[in-house]
Amino acid sequence: AKSDPDSSHRLYDPSIKDSRAERRALEGALKSAHENREFELFYQPILDLATNRMWGCEALVRWKHPAKGMISPLQFIPTAEESGLIGPIGDWILEEACSTAMTWDLPLSVAVNLSPVQFKRRDVFASVKKALDMSGMPAHRLVLEVTESVKLTEEATATLKRLKGLGVSISLDDFGTGYASMSYLSSFPFDKIKIDQSFVRGMMESPDSRAIIKATIGLANDLRMSTTAEGVETQEQLNALRSAGASQAQGYFIAKPMPREAIAAFIADSQKA
Ligand code: C2E
Ligand code: CA
Ligand code: CA
Numbered sequence: 001a002k003s004d005p006d007s008s009h010r011l012y013d014p015s016i017k018d019s020r021a022e023r024r025a026l027e028g029a030l031k032s033a034h035e036n037r038e039f040e041l042f043y044q045p046i047l048d049l050a051t052n053r054m055w056g057c058e059a060l061v062r063w064k065h066p067a068k069g070m071i072s073p074l075q076f077i078p079t080a081e082e083s084g085l086i087g088p089i090g091d092w093i094l095e096e097a098c099s100t101a102m103t104w105d106l107p108l109s110v111a112v113n114l115s116p117v118q119f120k121r122r123d124v125f126a127s128v129k130k131a132l133d134m135s136g137m138p139a140h141r142l143v144l145e146v147t148e149s150v151k152l153t154e155e156a157t158a159t160l161k162r163l164k165g166l167g168v169s170i171s172l173d174d175f176g177t178g179y180a181s182m183s184y185l186s187s188f189p190f191d192k193i194k195i196d197q198s199f200v201r202g203m204m205e206s207p208d209s210r211a212i213i214k215a216t217i218g219l220a221n222d223l224r225m226s227t228t229a230e231g232v233e234t235q236e237q238l239n240a241l242r243s244a245g246a247s248q249a250q251g252y253f254i255a256k257p258m259p260r261e262a263i264a265a266f267i268a269d270s271q272k273a
């Protein structure tokens, strides 16, 4: 815009031009990756702390690039969002997660991450309904994870309520990392809060992190929501979270995210324990 004093300078900034070209190249690559079915879901176990049994899994997308190998979602989700490709890719993620969960030995829950763009540019309700119908998975097994970056407009709130009406659970991801966690929490009846791994990481050394975790669990209990602690990497953290009253735990100490075949075996094994 002309009112932006920096715009002319920016237009001729070669580094920006490069990154634009790069982004366009990544967009093209993502589009063909989707067509060539190069995306893959990994599943990370979530432990129920009351029973010490598996509660479910979180589905986490990866890009299995034919030349570059496994690419992290942190490297391509932002571009998928900017380009709108997260729409069709997100639909595939929902369908793949639900149909995979239907192959498990136990009727565990499966949590799927939703991007804000899926709310803005896509009929998320229709996408979720289609994934449930196609897979035959009961709605109560599906958990949708949203972050504060999903703007809770009247329309988005209505969509989330319709999804809850189907029996789907809604989870508030990365709790405590945004700038409006409290007001966000009060604006929708979430079923679950995911305590961000940044608090869990420091919890044994930092009394402040422990206080935040304790307060979050208390708040969730008062609001009749359950809690999942993320990023649990040690036995000490797991013990402390259990005594603090967290409902579930997820992290490398329990298991890393794993491919479809491995999670099926992991779930089968968990029954023997
Ligand atoms: P997130 O939803 O907060 O997912 C948790 C991330 O923490 C995952 O990274 C997981 O592999 C990692 N993690 C789990 N346990 C531990 C632990 O003990 N220690 C450490 N250091 N990390 C742990 P991942 O798979 O790289 O995903 C990164 C982010 O990308 C996710 O954060 C989520 O925001 C996004 N993402 C992943 N899959 C999807 C997807 O299917 N759709 C959308 N829209 N976003 C996704
Ligand atoms: Ca998540
Ligand atoms: Ca998270």
Ligand code: CA
Binding pocket: 174
């Ligand atoms: Ca995160």
